[in-house]
Amino acid sequence: MTNALLRNARLIDPEAGTVTEGWLRIEGGRIAETGEGPRAGGIDCNGACLAPGIVDIGVKVGEPGERHKESLRTAGRAAAAGGVTTMVTRPDTATPIDTPEVLEFVIRRARDASPVKVRPMAALTRARQGREMTEIGFLMDAGAVAFGDGDAVTADTKVLSRCMTYARSLGALIVGHPQEPGLSSGAAVTSGKFASLRGLPAVSPMAERMGLERDLALVEMTGVRYHADQITTAASLPALERARKAGLDVTAGISIHHLTLNALDVGDYRTFFKVKPPLRDEDDRLAMVEAVRTGLIDVICSMHTPQDEESKRLPFEAAASGAVGLETLLPAALRLYHAEALSLPELFRAMALNPAKRLGLDAGRLSEGAPADLVLFDPDVPYILDRFGLHSKSKNTPFDGQRMQGRVLRSWVDGAVVYDRAAETNA
Amino acid sequence: MKFSQTHLLGIEDLHPLEIKILLDRANTHAEAERGSRQHGEPLRGLTQINMFFEASTRTQASFEIAGKRLGADVMNMAMAASSLKKGETLIDTALTLNAMHPDLLVVRHPHSGAVKLLADKVNCAVLNAGDGRHEHPTQALLDALTIKRAKGRIHRLNIAICGDIAHSRVARSNIFLLGKMENRVRLVGPPTLIPAGAADWGVEVYGDMEEGLRDVDVVMMLRLQKERMDGAFIPSEREYFHRFGLNAEKLSFAKPDAIVMHPGPMNRGVEIDGTIADDINRSVIQEQVEMGVAVRMAAMELLAENLRERREKGAA
Numbered sequence: 001m002t003n004a005l006l007r008n009a010r011l012i013d014p015e016a017g018t019v020t021e022g023w024l025r026i027e028g029g030r031i032a033e034t035g036e037g038p039r040a041g042g043i044d045c046n047g048a049c050l051a052p053g054i055v056d057i058g059v060k061v062g063e064p065g066e067r068h069k070e071s072l073r074t075a076g077r078a079a080a081a082g083g084v085t086t087m088v089t090r091p092d093t094a095t096p097i098d099t100p101e102v103l104e105f106v107i108r109r110a111r112d113a114s115p116v117k118v119r120p121m122a123a124l125t126r127a128r129q130g131r132e133m134t135e136i137g138f139l140m141d142a143g144a145v146a147f148g149d150g151d152a153v154t155a156d157t158k159v160l161s162r163c164m165t166y167a168r169s170l171g172a173l174i175v176g177h178p179q180e181p182g183l184s185s186g187a188a189v190t191s192g193k194f195a196s197l198r199g200l201p202a203v204s205p206m207a208e209r210m211g212l213e214r215d216l217a218l219v220e221m222t223g224v225r226y227h228a229d230q231i232t233t234a235a236s237l238p239a240l241e242r243a244r245k246a247g248l249d250v251t252a253g254i255s256i257h258h259l260t261l262n263a264l265d266v267g268d269y270r271t272f273f274k275v276k277p278p279l280r281d282e283d284d285r286l287a288m289v290e291a292v293r294t295g296l297i298d299v300i301c302s303m304h305t306p307q308d309e310e311s312k313r314l315p316f317e318a319a320a321s322g323a324v325g326l327e328t329l330l331p332a333a334l335r336l337y338h339a340e341a342l343s344l345p346e347l348f349r350a351m352a353l354n355p356a357k358r359l360g361l362d363a364g365r366l367s368e369g370a371p372a373d374l375v376l377f378d379p380d381v382p383y384i385l386d387r388f389g390l391h392s393k394s395k396n397t398p399f400d401g402q403r404m405q406g407r408v409l410r411s412w413v414d415g416a417v418v419y420d421r422a423a424e425t426n427a
Numbered sequence: 428m429k430f431s432q433t434h435l436l437g438i439e440d441l442h443p444l445e446i447k448i449l450l451d452r453a454n455t456h457a458e459a460e461r462g463s464r465q466h467g468e469p470l471r472g473l474t475q476i477n478m479f480f481e482a483s484t485r486t487q488a489s490f491e492i493a494g495k496r497l498g499a500d501v502m503n504m505a506m507a508a509s510s511l512k513k514g515e516t517l518i519d520t521a522l523t524l525n526a527m528h529p530d531l532l533v534v535r536h537p538h539s540g541a542v543k544l545l546a547d548k549v550n551c552a553v554l555n556a557g558d559g560r561h562e563h564p565t566q567a568l569l570d571a572l573t574i575k576r577a578k579g580r581i582h583r584l585n586i587a588i589c590g591d592i593a594h595s596r597v598a599r600s601n602i603f604l605l606g607k608m609e610n611r612v613r614l615v616g617p618p619t620l621i622p623a624g625a626a627d628w629g630v631e632v633y634g635d636m637e638e639g640l641r642d643v644d645v646v647m648m649l650r651l652q653k654e655r656m657d658g659a660f661i662p663s664e665r666e667y668f669h670r671f672g673l674n675a676e677k678l679s680f681a682k683p684d685a686i687v688m689h690p691g692p693m694n695r696g697v698e699i700d701g702t703i704a705d706d707i708n709r710s711v712i713q714e715q716v717e718m719g720v721a722v723r724m725a726a727m728e729l730l731a732e733n734l735r736e737r738r739e740k741g742a743a
Contacts, residue, residue, distance in 0.1 A: 193624030197439075199539035199560030199599060202623065269540030313518050315538030317559070 002029040002372070002415035005042025009376065012051035013366045014348040024050060026372040029414035033368060045376055048409055051348045052366050053085025053116075053373035054329065055355040057146075057175075057253060058229055059304040060322070061087075062393070063109060064102065065094025070306035070393045072106070075326065076114030078391040080419035082327035083375030083408045084302070085116050086363050088355070091123040092150025098123035098134045100142040107143055115418040116411075117373070119361060121146045121175060124163050130154040133163050136172055145359045146227065148175030151276050151321075153211065155181050157218065164222040173225045173359065178211035178236065179277060188317050189278045190263050198269070200316060205233035205284065208277060212236050216243045219250060227358060228252040231297055232280050234287035240296060251358050253299035254288055256332045257323055261285075261398060271312045271319035272398045275303070289341045292350050298358065300350040302329040306394030324392045328399050334379050334406035344379070372415035379406040430729045433737075434546045434553040437562035438603040446571070446604060450581070453572050453725035457718060460496075468498030469728050473530035475499040478520075479556070480506040480536040485691055485716070486556050486565075490533045493723035499531065517541060518548055525549040530734060531727055534558075539596075552730035554723075557596050566690055567600035569722040571608070573715045574645055577686050582609045587639050587681075589615040590649035590671060590698050591660075593622045597690045598649060602628060615639030616671060619660045636671055640680040647688045648673050651698045664697050674700040678709070686711050 007023040011034060022036040056079070062069035079087050089106065091097035097106060103122055110118035122144035126132045129152070136147060147167060154160040167174055187203030189195040195202035212228060216239060219226045231240060231252040243250045257275050262282045266273045273279060280288075291297040305322025312319050325332075333351065336342045342350075348364075356364030363373050387400035411419040428444040438446070459466055475494040479487055487503060494501040506520070515523075517536070524532065525548065532553045534542045539559030546553035557563040575581040586605055592598045592614050605612045612630040614621060626632050633639030640646060651667060661667045673687065687703055687710045695701040704710050 191623040193627040196593075196622035196624050197599065197628070199558075199562070199596060204623070268543060310516065313544075314516065315536065315541035315544055315559075317538045317540075 003027050004415065005039070006045055006050060006376070007039045007042050008047055009045035009050040010047065011366060012049055012344045012348050014052065014345045014353040015365055015367060017345045017349075019344055024366070026412070026415040029372055029416070031366065031368055031370050031372050034366065048376050048378050049344065050374060050376050051344070052352040052364050052370070053375050053411060053413065054083050054351045055086040055088065055359070055361060055364050056084045056304065056326065056329065057088040057299055057301045057355045057359070058090055059087040059302065059326065060090045060092065060306065062306060063093065064105060068393070069308050071113065072109045072118065073113035074391060074393040075304070076110070076116050076118070078324070078326040079116045080411045081391050081408060083330045083377060083411050084326050085373035085375065085411060085413050085418075086356070086361060087114070087116060087118050087326070088145060088359060089118055089120045090150055091121050091148065092128060092152065096123045096128050097121070098126050098128070100135060100138040103139055103142045103144055116413050119143070119145045119359065121148060123147070124149050124174060125154060125159065128152040130156055130159055133166060136167055137170055140170060140172060145361070146173040146175045148177065148229065151177050151179075153177055153179050153181045157214065161218050161222060164218055164224040168222050168224040171225070173227060175227045175229050176215045178208050178215055178228050178231065180207040180210035180214075183207040183210065184277070187278065188274060189266060190280050192263065192281060194263055194266075198266070203278065205235050205280060208233050209235040209239060213239050216248065216250065219243070219248050220246070225249045226251075230254050230258065230277060230303065232258040232277050232288060233284045237287065237291055237296060244296070251298040251354070252296070253301050254292065254297050255301055255303035256325060256329050257303065257398060259285065259289055259292065259300065260332045260335050265398065266316070269316040271314065271316055272323060272396050272400065274316060274319055274321050275305075275323055276321040289336060293342055293346060298350065298354040300333060300347070301355070302326050306392055307396045308394055312396050322396070324390065324394055324397050326392065327390050328385070328397055330375070330377060330408060331385070331404040331406050332399060337379060338405055372412055374412040375408055376410040377406060377408045381405065381407055383407065431733065432730065433733060435564055435726050435730060436543050436546060436553065436555045438564045438567050438600045438607070439562065441607070443607045446568070446607060449568055449722070449725050449729065450572050450575060452729060453568065453718065453722040454576070456724040457572070457721035460717070460721060466497050466724065470494060470497040470499035470531075470731055473499045473731055474528070475501045475531040475533065475727065476524060476529045477501065477503045477533045478506050478524070478535070479504070480534070480541075481557070483535055483556070486535065489716070489719040490554075490556060490723050493720045494531070494727060496720070497724055497728060499727070517545060521545040521548045525551070531731065552734045554726060554730065560594055560596050560599070562600045563596040564600050565719070565723050565726060566597045567604040568726070569715055569718040570601055570647065570688060570690070571604055572718045572722055573688065573711050574686070576714070576718070577711055578644060584610045584645055585613070585643040586610050586645040586647065587613045587615050587643045588647045588649065589636065589639065589673065591620045591651050592616055592625065592649065593620045594652060595649050601647065602630060606630075613639050613643065617661055617667075636677045637680045640677060643681045643685055645686055645688065646673065646678065646681055648699050650690065650692065651694060653694070668697055672696070672698055672700060673703055675703060678703060685709070688712065688715060691716065
């Protein structure tokens with residue numbers, strides 16, 4: 001069914017910045033027409049919100065190499081249930097995505113198994129070791145949308161500058177992980193009173209700013225297109241602002257965890273709150289929310305990182321980093337809406353429109369002619385999140401047992417329903 | 428007020444009155460140790476396992492003697508050499524041991540928070556014998572008992588904790604305990620060994636020994652780990668001793684009757700001058716070791732009482 005009429009919905013248009021009560025008509029998998037007011041026929045959305053599907057930059061899937069943590073099938077189902085219609089996958093898999101052959105495997109598996117669109121990123125250096133460049137040209141031909149080494153910082157600036165220079169000639173986008181690797185080595189939390197009391201190895205937020213300053217200097221030198229995967233501290237913002245004003249082609253993202261949680265949430269060594277970079281102080285969190293509102297930070301992502309129980313049931317220092325987020329991205333983002341920090345169009349600008357634009361994807365818009373990648377959600381329904389209800393194979397969410405407000409009712413990809421909560425709960 | 432803890436994981440979890448109960452009980456054992464040596468064997472029939480994931484001679488011996496004097500069956504497991512090397516996780520080790528029905532588990536682990544992780548998985552009483560840089564509660568309690576016996580009280584004292592605060596679980600437990608008992612605590616050390624945010628802990632931070640020791644009642648020295656030179660925390664042992672090592676001259680800034688403490692093992696000539704350590708008029712270092720046994724007896728006895736109570740309720 002790639003033709004449909006959705007009526008009685010609140011249309012969230014991140015391009016226009018509007019919320020309109022109206023209807024939307026899908027034809028041939030694309031948005032054919034939208035309009036205000038009531039209309040007869042079709043599917044009654046009962047006043048729920050209809051928005052462009054989320055484009056999530058930085059999803060880690062366990063394929064290839066760690067399928068017991070997450071497969072393209074389970075990640076795709078989790079994405080559909082979370083309103084994520086395009087997963088931009090990370091290259092830092094157990095077998096890194098650093099050759100066109102591995103990339104093709106991912107694309108083929110995704111086509112067979114994932115209900116949502118998958119656009120893979122590829123490694124910037126072989127085995128993500130920061131020494132030899134990957135085949136950036138071949139990888140682009142094979143479908144890589146961006147290049148980066150995940151959380152492995154390319155410490156050798158000469159290597160990175162050459163990769164950037166080469167990438168620029170091909171117009172490739174580089175995704176950096178701004179972090180000074182020496183200062184942050186071994187750290188499990190952000191330094192401060194709390195970290196010191198808990199006796200955990202910690203890193204100053206300055207390590208992020210130092211990493212960012214270095215990357216931005218190289219961007220200025222090479223002219224490459226650059227996206228910082230996560231900017232999480234207020235200390236980094238002036239550098240980002242300067243780069244923008246100087247006309248560098250730079251964007252920045254942040255994970256939903258850094259926008260909705262802070263360092264104190266770690267509490268009594270709760271390893272589900274161990275993420276990379278570590279959660280920050282509340283002042284930083286508030287500064288980041290404001291930076292998303294002003295547009296200085298462009299993208300909100302889930303930084304979906306599945307970890308099995310074994311890798312988390314360890315002492316905090318020894319436990320693996322990362323949290324699943326595909327299904328909690330939207331409900332957690334709605335906390336910012338309910339707190340009146342960000343409007344719904346602002347949220348979807350950062351979760352759908354901006355990431356799609358940055359990667360040159362035809363997505364993230366609610367306008368006529370755009371693909372009908374959509375999410376229908378009730379922003380108000382309250383519930384307590386149960387991690388075992390997640391579709392992800394791994395259940396490592398920091399939101400387990402927390403009060404959430406808002407959930408996805410239905411998702412479409414190219415006009416076809418890929419998730420229907422009513423059908424799932426009745427089944 | 429009753430001592431109501433299931434485990435002894437840290438001083439942070441204790442109420443000041445619980446600390447008082449522990450110290451009073453420990454003092455009774457300390458007196459008995461010096462006199463009749465009769466403790467009534469309150470741990471008879473109970474099994475105590477000492478699990479040390481990090482090498483220790485003194486603390487392990489202290490727990491072992493405390494348990495044996497109270498009649499417990501004590502077993503030592505040197506975990507550093509065993510299953511962890513075979514890839515077993517901490518939780519699996521805990522569950523394996525739990526299946527053998529121990530009553531008291533004494534655990535030391537190199538990672539902060541690891542003892543709590545283990546305590547959540549077993550149904551016996553767990554005592555933290557040091558977890559990473561987090562807490563070492565029995566050390567803080569034995570320090571408190573030593574101070575109380577020397578000074579006649581454990582409140583309203585000026586106490587300086589000197590040296591490698593950043594890597595010290597002893598310092599953290601002492602800061603919690605001394606704060607809860609309403610003492611004024613100072614931290615003295617080079618800035619590289621003072622943890623970030625320490626100034627927000629309700630303590631005063633000094634970078635100079637003479638200033639930091641001025642008019643204090645108690646000087647607590649901490650051990651400087653020899654490997655700290657590697658991470659560029661301090662330039663050399665001799666510069667450290669010159670600036671932060673305790674000698675007679677620096678000690679002269681403290682009150683004339685100030686006592687000197689050290690959790691051991693000492694590096695003579697690095698953090699403390701040998702003559703100070705051996706000065707029976709100032710140093711209470713040997714008494715600290717003695718009080719260690721008494722405090723561990725008290726802690727295990729109180730936890731065992733609660734354990735028996737829980738089991739009776741469970742059986743009823």
